[in-house]
Amino acid sequence: MAQSARRWRNTAVALSTAGVLTLGSGAPGASAAVDPRIDLRVLVVDDGGSAVRAIAAQLKSTGIPYTTVDLNDSRRPVLTAAFLSDTVGGRPRAKFQGVVLPNEAPFGAGSAEQSALEAYERTYGIPQVDAYTWAHPGVGLDYTSEGGWAGSLDGRAATVTAAGRAKWFGYLDGAFAFEDNSPTVQESYGYVARPREGFTSYVDVPVPEGSGNGSLVGEYAHDGRRELVVTFAYNQHQQQFRLLARGIVEWLTQGVHLGRDRNHFAVHIDDVFAPDARWDTERNCTPGDIDCVGGGEEIDPIRMTAADAVHAAQWQREHGFTMDMVYNAGSGEEWKSEHGGTDALTARLLADRSQYRWINHTYTHPFLGCVQDTSTVPWTCAKNADGSTKYMSRAEIAAQIRDNHKWGVAKGLPLDRTELVTGEHSGLKTLPQQPNDNPNLAGALADNGVKWIASDNSREPEQRAVGAALTVPRHPMNVYYNTGTKAEMVDEYNWIYTSAEDGGSGVCTTNPASTCLDAPLDPATGYDEYIVPQEARIALGHVIANDPRPHYAHQSNLAEDRILYPVMAKVLADYRALFADNTPVENLAQKAIGTELQRRAAWRAAVANNRVTAYRIGSTVTVTAPSGTQIPVTAPEGTRKQLLLGTTAFGTPYAGARSAWATPAALQSALTLKLPS
Secondary structure (H helix, E strand, O other), rough: OOOHHHHHHOOOOEOOOOEEEEEOOOOOOOOOOOOEEEEEEEEEEEOHHHHHHHHHHHHHHHHOOOEEOOOOOOOOEEEEEEEEHHOOOOEEEOOOOEEEEOOOOOOOOHHHHHHHHHHHHHHHHOOEOOOOOOOOHHOOOOOOOOEEEEEOOOOOOOEEEEHHHOOOOOOEEEEEEEEOOOOOOOOOOEEEEEOOOEEEEEEEEOOOOOOOOOEEEEEEEEEEEEEEEOOOOOOOOHHHHHHHHHHHHHHHHHOEEOOOOEOOOEEEEEEEOOOOOOOOOOEEEEHHHOOOOOOOOOOOOOOOHHHHHHHHHHHHHHHHHOEEEEEOOOHHHHHHHHHHOHHHHHHHHOHHHHHHHEOOOOOOOOOOOOOOEEOOOEEOOEEEEOEOEEOOOOOHHHHHHHHHHHHHHHOHHHOOOEEEHHHHHHOOOOOOEOOOOOOOOHHHHHHHHOEEEEEEEEOOOOOOOOEEEEEEEEEEOOOOOOOOHHHHHHHHHHHHHOOOOOOOHHHHOOOOOOOOOOOOOOOOHHHHHHHHHHHHHHHHHHHHHHHHHOEEEEEHHOOOOOOHHHHHHHHHHOOOOOOOHOOOOOOOEEEEEEHHHHHHHHHHHHHHHHOOEEEEEEOOOEEOOOOOEEEEEEEEEEEEEEOOOEEEEEEEEOOOEEEEEOOOOOOOOEEEEOOOO
16 A cells, blocks of 8 residues: 555645645646646546446435436537636646446547546546446455456345454445345355456455455555446445445545535334234234225224333434434323323423424314315315315314414423324325315415424425425325234234235235235234344334434334334344444424425525536635525535634534535635645
């Protein structure tokens, strides 16, 4: 490594420890010791493959502007010196701070475009990611026939090397395994090879059927250029890519870029204080709910006890995690009046009120959309005499919100009145029966000061406006509201996910978005051995994808067998086993999540409309955006924000860097940051 570093310093282009480029008189359009302007934008050369598109998805999620050149488009721009660079105000400008390629030479070695790109990288010190390539000396690796290996990586253990942990991948604890979700499907293929001179491995794997380790991700410094070489195939959803995506982007941008990437996990517990209906394992439906043809007598509903509440508070303390209690006070009062006027559960939860976050879920959990005609399954919207849809009134909706909030305030709950979760996300459009929002909903939200209303991410993944409020999409957890025991959960799961021939509903056969289980799960072991790992893996995938949207389950899942805890515990345990202490999971309130989504949308719009200018000259970063726009920036530790007089520390620490949503300082039109030297 020391030799390759010395060779790098001896090239015509030199990078300081902060990655700042200094051009000599030999660079086009430059005078001695002139720092070029490096625009904070990435060039993505897309061949249609999953690897390039995975990195592009990471750039988009983070908030990093990028330009795509589609190799499959005959009208695409040609990469020339003029396309890649020019001069602004007498100063040479590199239009891209990093380049993502499908492989090391997609234009062909020695071609005009490849030569122009390599000259550009050499002149301005621009890093290049080879999204997926094979092991060979051209990328600094031995052939796999020389002590390496090529084949399926499914289930194999990989390790971030000391060099990787010291810099770009230091947010990981070190070890992780490639996914192996199906024994019949090859999910990852890769080339494991030994590094040659100039190559520094960041991610290793033991050589299968051989000895020692080989590289899967590493940096190749040669000919005045640097490439990050990736020798395994992936897509944007696979866990191994998600774990490494942050480091790939940080290497590509050398730790200075627009956008920010953090890992989030929040869980809303709906229906607190209320009882939930129970799944009937004989009839395969939920009596008392609208999915049971012919109705039928309700089975004992599921409701937490005081002991369950004690366990909830203790579990939070032990796991360093806060749940959001989404409550229905009126339903709790009804339960209390029907059970002798006392309610130990409510008393216990109120005694521990400060240990949770609390969200208004309406007073008695009615359906706030159209008036439901439940004489048929599925239900339909009732009609007025003139044929128009009959909706719950604004006054009724407003009262449900107001009365629940007043009860919570009277009981001393730490509430934010701007947050609301309606029962079943009702009031919002519900396809196919109710294609539009209840027209009375927006006014009722305004009457109560609601600014953030929950929606179902499986139906509406994007934030949108409801009058003056904005939605906060939530991920439904596949832990069913009508199950309190593992056996009930497995029974309903089998009904949904097994074919009619195996005793299930057959829905998984007819629904193209679903797949059937090979065989029904064992009621005694299926929950712990299959459902928990499956649901934890899905939730963890959201957590490590820079997705702040909360998950939701129900109070019934904290009762009886307490089936939600194993899923949450596994998500947290798996996360903490993968990530270093400098990258904690962020557990945000609904308002903060809504604000994050709102800022992202505004930022994406500003970038798409070409209203953002961002560049680096030496150790100074300058960003201009529309007035009032929050600007996401990630920079190294030690970065400071320029004020009118003096500087102040920039951002907050995360994953070994500092990041923040920021705006220009007072009396300044641009956000200016000073990088550490």
